[in-house]
Amino acid sequence: MDKEITLEVASQKRKKAVWVVLAALTGLVLTIWVLRSFIKSSVNASEITTGRVEIGNIENTINATGEVLPEFEEIVTSPINASIKNALMDAGNKVNAGQSILTLDKSATQTEYDKQKFQLESKRNDISKLKLDLGKSFYDIQSNNAIKQLRISDFTDAVENAKRLYKAGGATREDIEQAELNLKVAQLEKKQLENEIKNKQKTMQIEIKEAEIAAAIQQNDLNALQRKLNLADVTATRKGVITYVNKNIGANIHEGETLARIADLGSFKVQGSMADNQADELHAGIPVIIRINDNQLRGHVTNVSPSIQNSIISFDIQLDDRSNKLLRPNMKVDVFLVTATHNKIMRVTNGPAFKGPAVQDIFVVNGGKAERRTVHLGLSNFDYAEIKDGVKPNDVVITSDMSEFKNSKEITINQ
Structure with a gap:
């Protein structure tokens, strides 16, 4: 004859079974984590980019955009109400002082x-x-x-x-x-x-x-x-290049209306613009780096527009080399506002690997392998990123995106 099992005994058996299952799951998770930590991941050398840690200076920058403009541009306006009789010059033509640009019907x-x-x-x-x-x-x-x-x-x-x-x-x-x-x-x-x-x-x-x-x-x-x-005999008052001329022959124009623009292409400035969410960093006198292809020009902000339009703030930049041969009217350029400078620090070529927070893991190449290290980052710009610790000069750091290896302590680099 079977003996009836009490409720208390049945409850204890169910609790024991639950604890056994939880222990098994925990052990399985720990086992997987340990195995993944020690699995030797690998990557081809052609798939990564590296940079060598060096001692140097670094400037923290804010990205902006800019347009190259003539530093001096004269706007020639109509002195009278008249009509355009003849256009003697076209945009792009060089003119000397006193040379006629167009004629007006002044009868x-x-x-x-x-x-x-x-x-x-x-x-x-x-x-x-x-x-x-x-x-x-x-x-x-x-x-x-x-x-x-x-x-x-x-x-x-x-x-x-x-x-x-x-x-x-x-x-x-x-x-x-x-x-x-x-x-x-x-x-x-x-x-x-x-x-x-x-x-x-x-x-x-x-x-x-x-x-x-x-x-x-x-x-x-x-x-x-x-x-x-x-x-009304419209002539150039200075030597320069015509950037605009009204060639609408016969058109009636009013006093003060623009007839032509004459620019001095021997001297240029840059008009910059950026999002207003970083306007607190922008002020007159702040150093600026202008990038034209692989070349850099330096200058400083001379004037900040007091008005904001469509969440964009504008500012003027005076270049140190205003007559550089790379400069062309209406050229679009990259502008970098220098907000801070650190000297004699460890730096490495900037790349996707340094897009994270100030404390992050990177991979340092050691022979045919790359070891994961935790470092503290400092300033960064379009060329370099500052590394405060965790590396030493001449270490080779992987600068490409390594987020897929975030759980790997070591990576084998296949040549």
């Missing part, structure tokens, strides 16, 4: 100039006429003043005569008073006329001055229009 402006010139001559004639009229009026007033003076003299004599006659009994007191009254009236009239003469003189001076000022203003306008007519 409308010439007509306006002639009209203003005639108006100025008419105004000058009006000034001359005004001077004559005012001179005649002033002469008439002076003549009346002289007449008043004669009448005063006459009235003065009349007073004296009346007084003599009165003493001789030939005149009355009333005759003397009448003569004196006539004299006072004449004297008042003369004072009034003298005051009128002074006011007339001031009025004459003001009217003539106003007319002369108006004529001078019109003369200045005429001179300005004459200068515009002279500038």
Whole structure:
């Protein structure tokens, strides 16, 4: 007869079975991990790139883009409203100072100039006429003043005569008073006329001055229009190369509209741009490296645009060698902003192996094998990566991507 198994015994058996299974799985995982750690992985030498650790300097850089532009570019604008009559030069042509670039139809402006010139001559004639009229009026007033003076003299004599006659009994007191009254009236009239003469003189001076000022203003306008007519013969003001010319013959253009651009190709600058998420690193004076193919030029940031457009910030770069023969207008170049510099450190040629965090594993070549080592990385740029420890000078480091061997402690290099 079978004996019934208690619940407590059955529970203990199930727990024991679970622990046995867990122990077996753990052992299996450990076994696989140990085996993978000691499995000898291999790679062909042609599939990897290496670099030798050396002592040198390194600059930390931020990537940006740039465009080469002439450092000095003159924009030639239309001085008048006109139409393009003829284009004498094309973009890319070299020009000397004073050489004609294009001609404008300036007949409308010439007509306006002639009209203003005639108006100025008419105004000058009006000034001359005004001077004559005012001179005649002033002469008439002076003549009346002289007449008043004669009448005063006459009235003065009349007073004296009346007084003599009165003493001789030939005149009355009333005759003397009448003569004196006539004299006072004449004297008042003369004072009034003298005051009128002074006011007339001031009025004459003001009217003539106003007319002369108006004529001078019109003369200045005429001179300005004459200068515009002279500038309408569009010529180069300096030696250079034409980078743009408006060749739309017959097109109506407005005053201030661009007709041509003349660049001095003996001196260049670079206009850079970068994402605004690194704008805190960008400031005037920061050193810059410009890469043109395998060549490098150096310079520094001179100006940072205060505005950001489409998450892009722009800046200007002044080159140390602004006349380098490699520079061409509108050339696209790689720009690297130098944010930090370390001197006399261990460095190795940069590559995909150094794209990870500051602490990472790399492989160092030792004979026909490569050993995994943990190192601390420092600065990096497009040429080099700084290794702070874990290697020594002249060690050969694999610089290609080795992520597929992240679980291997050692790799065999097949020749």
